[in-house]
Amino acid sequence: MIGSGAYNYINVLDRAADAGWLRNEAISNNIANKDTPNYKRKDVNFESYLMSALTGDGSLDENVANLDLSTINGTTYTEYSNLSYRYDGNNVDISTETAELAKNQIRYNTLIDSINQEFSRIKAVLTR
Known part of the structure; x- marks a missing residue:
């Protein structure tokens, strides 16, 4: 994490x-x-934690500036622990998992592209 407001x-x-x-x-x-x-x-x-931290009275810029990221972490949880799709008690559906994996990879690549764009903007400002 970079320790500057920029x-x-x-x-x-x-x-x-x-x-x-x-x-x-x-x-x-x-x-x-x-x-x-x-x-x-x-x-x-993770997303619900971030959304609740970003909601407030100020603008999005103000909310991001005042955000304490040390309090926002992704947490792993067991989903539908009482539900089983099969007789052996397992509740993993491979079709759902592969679709979720593809969705997550697209989201992750988009985030990385956004980070690169932010650095490009900062670089453009500094080189002018």
Whole structure:
């Protein structure tokens, strides 16, 4: 994390990318355990934490500037722990997992592109 106000958006994007990486690991673990009896699907909660931290009375710029990123982390949780799709107690659906993996990879790549664009903007300002 970069400790300057000029990098507030980059820091938020970086934290979101970290959560995306964590979600990718959770989904990959779900796929690896698709045949493990009694395994329950895992997912990551991050977006709701970020949205609640960014809502406030000020503008988005003010909310991002005042955001304490140390309090916003992605957390892994077990999804539908009482639900099973199969007789062996497993609730991993491989079709859902591959779709979620593709969605997460697109989201992650978009975040990385956004970080690169922010650095390009800063570089453009500094070189003029």
